[in-house]
Every structure is written in C-alpha cells, then in structure tokens.
Amino acid sequence: MKKSGCLEKNQWYELEKIVGSEYVITDQSEKDVQSIDVWWMTRYCFFQQNNFPQPSVIVFPENTEQVKKIVQFCLINKIPYLARGGGAGDGGGSIPLYGGLVIDLKRMDKIIELNERSMTVRVQTGILQKHLEEFLNRKGYTMNHFPASFNTSTLGGFISTNGTGVLSSKYGKMSDMVHQLEVVLPNGNLFKSLPVRLHSTGPDYSRLFFGAEGTLGIITEALCKIYYLPEKRSFRAFLLSNLQKGIEAGRQIMVKGLNPCLLRLYDEYDTRHILQKQYGLEKEGCVLIIGFDGMKKIVEAQEEVSYLILEQNEGEDLGEKLAINWWNNRYRSYYPPLDYICEPWMTAVMDTVAPYEKIETIYWEMKKGVEEGFKPWNAIFHAHFSHWYDWGTSFYPTFLLKDFPSNPHKAIRLYNQILDICVQASIQNGGVVNEHHGIGMRFSRFMQDVSEENYNFSQIIKKALDPESLLNPGKLGLGE
Ligand SMILES: Cc1cc2nc3c(=O)[nH]c(=O)nc-3n(C[C@H](O)[C@H](O)[C@H](O)COP(=O)(O)OP(=O)(O)OC[C@H]3O[C@@H](n4cnc5c(N)ncnc54)[C@H](O)[C@@H]3O)c2cc1C
Structure with a gap:
C-alpha cells in the first residue's frame, strides 16, 4: 500500500473508536489552525491565501494507550502523521507537510505524580508550560523554565525542540531538566528510558528525543526536575560600552562559576530600539541584565563578585529598576503582540550557538551579510545574547524588512536568500544554527551543510525507527 495523506470517511470511524467521536475533528476552521504555526512563512502564505498543506483529520487523544493505537492505525493504513503541541513553533515543525493525521496532544495535560523527596514531577507532555508552573508554584516549587512562549507552548514541544528559557544560564536546556521520557515509537511500541539518567547501563537513549522535533517518536510522559x-x-x-566588552564580562562571570540565572546582553540596536522605547533608557x-536566585547568602556573594567583574569591564551600574521591570514584563517586552512576526x-x-572565541565573528559576519547584502531593502539586523554557558554563548539574531516585494515568489526568494547568508555565516565560522527554536522546515535544507556526518547518522536512526517515514516527514531534512 502507498503512503497517503487522505483519509477515507470510513477510516475516521476507526479513529472515533479509539478517542471518541467528539475528539476526531475534520472542520475546515480546525484544519486552517493546524496548518500554520508562528513561522513567518506559514503565516505569510496563509495571508496570501496560498495555504500550506492541511491535515485530513485532527485527533485529540487523552492517554498514552490511545496514542499507541493511533500510531498503529497510521502504520497499518500508511498514513503520515505528526504530534502537535501548542503550535507555537516558528519553523514549520508541526505543519502536516504530507497531509494525513495531526495528533493534537493538548488533552494530555495531567500531572501524574509530584515527588517532594526526589524533587520531580511526572506529567503528560501536552500540558502547557504555564499550567505546569502554576501547579508547582501552588506547592512551593518551580521548574525554572521560562521561555518567551511560556503561555502558549507545551512541555512536549519544548522537549522536542530542546528549548531554553530565560533562566537557562543556571538551569540549562530541556535536556538538563528532564530525567525520564516515555515515547510511543513509530512501530507502535512504547519506549521508556531508565528511571535514572546518570547511569552507565548502556547509552541514555532518552537523549535521542530531545531536539528530534517529533520525527522519531511521540513523547507522552516526562519526569521533570523541580526546585x-x-x-x-x-x-x-x-551598560557596557560595546558588544566586545559585554561578551567578555559575561564570559568571565560564566567561566568563574558565578552561576547567574539570567544573563542577557543586548547589542547596540536592541539597546537603542527596544530598551529605549520600552523602558525610556x-x-x-x-x-x-544579570540575575541571581537561590539562598539569600549565596546570591549575595555571587552578586558581589559578578558586579565587580562588570565594573572591571567598565560596566556602568544602571541599578535594579530597568532589570526588574524587564523580568516582570518578560513575556511582553521582547515579543509584542504577534503582528510583529506576521505580516x-x-x-x-x-x-x-558557538564557543566564546567564535561567537563575536559570527555576529559581525551575519550583521554585515544582512545589512550590506540587502541594503536596497533597508534590512535591519539586531540581536541579544541570552543563553550563556561556561564554554560559549548563543545569540538570538533577528532580521527585519519593513518593505519587501509584493510578488510572493520574489518575497519568498528574498527571505531564503537572507536566511542563506546568515546560516552560512554561522556554519563557516564554527557556529551551530539553531540553539533552541529547532529546525523544522525553515532550516531543513541546511542540515547537510551543518554536518554531513551528523546528518547521515540521523538518516540511519530515522530509517531504523520509521522505515516508511510516516512520522512527521519533511522535518529536520528527514524522510522526504
Ligand atoms: C513569541 C515566541 C517566543 C518563543 N520563545 C521561545 C523561547 O524563549 N525558548 C524556546 O525554546 N522556544 C521559544 N519559542 C519557540 C516555540 O515556543 C518552541 O519551539 C516550542 O518548543 C514549541 O512548543 P509547542 O508546544 O508550541 O510545539 P509545536 O509548535 O506544536 O511543535 C513543535 C515541534 O515539536 C513536535 N512535538 C510537539 N509535541 C510533541 C510531543 N509530545 N512528542 C513529539 N513531538 C512533539 C512537533 O511535531 C513539532 O515538530 C518561541 C516561539 C514564539 C512564537
């Protein structure tokens, strides 16, 4: 039987038997919603009425057993399918490129067990990060995962893109925040990683699913760390006089183990346009902006040494007000309403992301590539450095064109040309695109350029787990 993205009406009935008829949706409005995410391209095409492919059916399972049955149904009937969380990814990862079935996991939002002794929480992965955090806060705990899409994205989405939140410099990425995963594999079987991560009982296979963007399995449960x-x-x-000084101060703070929870360095453009506009600087x-958290005495010691480092790098102390204001408005300040990223x-x-000795070159090469290469379009490039490690850091560059060709073919070509320049600037100077948003469709075509060896290895794993490429085909450059 050939792979087909169209489901016959009698097949809907099979799905209704699994999840109940009210959870099998074929309405056009739901298909529209499920065929876009927050990627500029999906939204642009939507506004141009040049839609992306749509699913035939959307199903809403409520537990792992139902997900298993749906996957087995897709396998038998050779139907492409994918998992969808909040749909707030910005690379087309959750777009059903080959039609078929979308498995929307938002009904799978149960908190299964809070373990206050080992400081863990076991949850279904369709839960919104915001709801998980609110539950933990009521009990006196936190997960310390605060991405800007906290209100709209699910735990499963963050694990699948190996996301990072604003406190990542201390608490790490998703792969640092989760002990154990339960995954429905494309062969319809269940995989559960060992209950303890730090072992030497063979490789820790759970790592395969962080950043796999739902191409290797559907993550149904996770055991997460809490604090x-x-x-x-x-x-x-x-205030640092320039980017070089800022990066150096940040580097010293990280390599000396001062453990800030927040370190966020804005380039000149962002300082001028975002901080001036929003906070009147x-x-x-x-x-x-630097932050510390934990026990008061330890925080105070970390603050003292770090502020000294900033002074030694000629940093001007601007006080707490702007920084606290930023924290309190963190979901609004950098991401105004979504019209910013739509038409x-x-x-x-x-x-x-790159090691310290490479990161600045990448920044300047990207900036030059965008602003000089696309001058006729008044292209703007700006960035902030927001996730820091003791070996390197990452920056979050944005390009912005307020005018671009009205012809959709020309607009899309221009978009891809800018992306090419930026990605090549990173690859050729020793960086890795992407740090936390994922690859999806947006960066798929660069996967071989990033690393031929890594790409070939991904192909082998994909073929072994999903030989017919039914699960989320066309993402991460896999299974087209
Ligand atoms: C305004 C804005 C700000 C953002 N800020 C951040 C940020 O600070 N940090 C950050 O990391 N990201 C950020 N993002 C990106 C986005 O929120 C993340 O990529 C997030 O992980 C997407 O989660 P989601 O639930 O919306 O997933 P979706 O968009 O629904 O899916 C994303 C990918 O994950 C897969 N997937 C989803 N759930 C599962 C599952 N249970 N099992 C297997 N695969 C699954 C999908 O198939 C798809 O490939 C931001 C996005 C926006 C729009």
Whole structure:
C-alpha cells in the first residue's frame, strides 16, 4: 500500500473508536489552525491565501494507550502523521507537510505524580508550560523554565525542540531538566528510558528525543526536575560600552562559576530600539541584565563578585529598576503582540550557538551579510545574547524588512536568500544554527551543510525507527 495523506470517511470511524467521536475533528476552521504555526512563512502564505498543506483529520487523544493505537492505525493504513503541541513553533515543525493525521496532544495535560523527596514531577507532555508552573508554584516549587512562549507552548514541544528559557544560564536546556521520557515509537511500541539518567547501563537513549522535533517518536510522559521557589531572586542592569566588552564580562562571570540565572546582553540596536522605547533608557551602548536566585547568602556573594567583574569591564551600574521591570514584563517586552512576526514585516530568528572565541565573528559576519547584502531593502539586523554557558554563548539574531516585494515568489526568494547568508555565516565560522527554536522546515535544507556526518547518522536512526517515514516527514531534512 502507498503512503497517503487522505483519509477515507470510513477510516475516521476507526479513529472515533479509539478517542471518541467528539475528539476526531475534520472542520475546515480546525484544519486552517493546524496548518500554520508562528513561522513567518506559514503565516505569510496563509495571508496570501496560498495555504500550506492541511491535515485530513485532527485527533485529540487523552492517554498514552490511545496514542499507541493511533500510531498503529497510521502504520497499518500508511498514513503520515505528526504530534502537535501548542503550535507555537516558528519553523514549520508541526505543519502536516504530507497531509494525513495531526495528533493534537493538548488533552494530555495531567500531572501524574509530584515527588517532594526526589524533587520531580511526572506529567503528560501536552500540558502547557504555564499550567505546569502554576501547579508547582501552588506547592512551593518551580521548574525554572521560562521561555518567551511560556503561555502558549507545551512541555512536549519544548522537549522536542530542546528549548531554553530565560533562566537557562543556571538551569540549562530541556535536556538538563528532564530525567525520564516515555515515547510511543513509530512501530507502535512504547519506549521508556531508565528511571535514572546518570547511569552507565548502556547509552541514555532518552537523549535521542530531545531536539528530534517529533520525527522519531511521540513523547507522552516526562519526569521533570523541580526546585524550591527561591528565597531571593535579584536583577540588575549594567551598560557596557560595546558588544566586545559585554561578551567578555559575561564570559568571565560564566567561566568563574558565578552561576547567574539570567544573563542577557543586548547589542547596540536592541539597546537603542527596544530598551529605549520600552523602558525610556536614554543611553548608547550595550545593556546587560544579570540575575541571581537561590539562598539569600549565596546570591549575595555571587552578586558581589559578578558586579565587580562588570565594573572591571567598565560596566556602568544602571541599578535594579530597568532589570526588574524587564523580568516582570518578560513575556511582553521582547515579543509584542504577534503582528510583529506576521505580516506586514518580513522577519526570522536564527539563534546561533558557538564557543566564546567564535561567537563575536559570527555576529559581525551575519550583521554585515544582512545589512550590506540587502541594503536596497533597508534590512535591519539586531540581536541579544541570552543563553550563556561556561564554554560559549548563543545569540538570538533577528532580521527585519519593513518593505519587501509584493510578488510572493520574489518575497519568498528574498527571505531564503537572507536566511542563506546568515546560516552560512554561522556554519563557516564554527557556529551551530539553531540553539533552541529547532529546525523544522525553515532550516531543513541546511542540515547537510551543518554536518554531513551528523546528518547521515540521523538518516540511519530515522530509517531504523520509521522505515516508511510516516512520522512527521519533511522535518529536520528527514524522510522526504
Ligand atoms: C513569541 C515566541 C517566543 C518563543 N520563545 C521561545 C523561547 O524563549 N525558548 C524556546 O525554546 N522556544 C521559544 N519559542 C519557540 C516555540 O515556543 C518552541 O519551539 C516550542 O518548543 C514549541 O512548543 P509547542 O508546544 O508550541 O510545539 P509545536 O509548535 O506544536 O511543535 C513543535 C515541534 O515539536 C513536535 N512535538 C510537539 N509535541 C510533541 C510531543 N509530545 N512528542 C513529539 N513531538 C512533539 C512537533 O511535531 C513539532 O515538530 C518561541 C516561539 C514564539 C512564537
């Protein structure tokens, strides 16, 4: 039987037997919603009425057993399918490129067990991050995962893209925050990684699913780390004269193990346009916002040494007000309402990560490539450095074109040309695009350029787990 993205009406009945008739949806309005995400391209095409492919059917399972049965149904009938969380990805990862079935996991939002002794919580992965955090806060705990899409994305979506939140410099990426995964594999079987991650009982296979963007299995449950709510959490802003000084101050703070929960350095453009506009800051340079949290005494010691490092790098202390204001408005300040990333502007983020000795070159090469290469379009490039490690950092570059060709073919070509310049600037200078937003369709075509060896290995794993490429085909450059 050939793979087909169209489901016959009698096949809907099979699905209704699994999840109940009210959870098998074929309405056009739901198909429209499920055929876009927050990627500029899907939205642009939607506005142009040049829609992306749509699913035939959307199903809403409520437990792992139902997901297993749906996957087995797709396997028998050779129907392409994918998992969808909040649909707030920005690379087309949850777009049903080959039609077929969308398995929307938002009904799978149960908290299964809170373990206050080992400090873990076991949850179904369709839960919105916001709801999980609210539950934990009521009990005196936190997961410390605060991505800007906190209100709209699910735990499963964040695991699948190996996402990071604003406190990642201390609490890490999703792969640092989860002990154990339960996954429905494309052969319809269940995989559960070992209950303890740090073992030497063979490889930790759970790692395969962080950043796999739902191409290798559907993650149904996760055992996540939790923390006590901090006794103290403090924020302060400094002004550095330029980007180099800011990166160096941040590097020293990280490599000396001062463990800030937040480190966020804005380039000159962002300082001028975002911080000036939103917080009335009347200064030129690069603002760095730093935060610490945990036990009061430890926080105070970390603050003292870090502020000294910032002073030694000629950082001007701007006090707490701007920084606290930023924290309190963190979901609004950088991401105003979504019209910013819809029409009429053309925009994309290309978050990039690299070791300290390479990161600045990548930034300047990207900036030059965009602003000089696309001058006739008044292309703007700006960035902030928001996830720091003791070996390197990542920045979040955005390009922005307020005017672009009205002809859709020309607009899409231009978009891809800018993306090419940026991705090549990163690859050729030792960086990795992407850091936390994922690849989806947006960066699929670059996967071989990033690393031929890595790409070939991904192909082998994909073929072994999903030989017919029914699960989320066309993402991560796999299974087209
Ligand atoms: C305004 C804005 C701000 C953002 N800020 C951040 C940020 O700070 N940090 C960050 O990391 N990201 C950020 N993102 C990106 C986005 O929120 C993440 O990519 C998020 O992981 C998507 O989760 P979702 O539930 O919306 O997933 P979806 O968009 O529905 O899916 C994303 C991918 O994950 C797969 N998937 C979803 N659930 C599962 C599952 N249970 N099992 C297997 N595969 C699954 C899908 O198939 C798809 O490939 C931002 C996006 C927006 C629009």
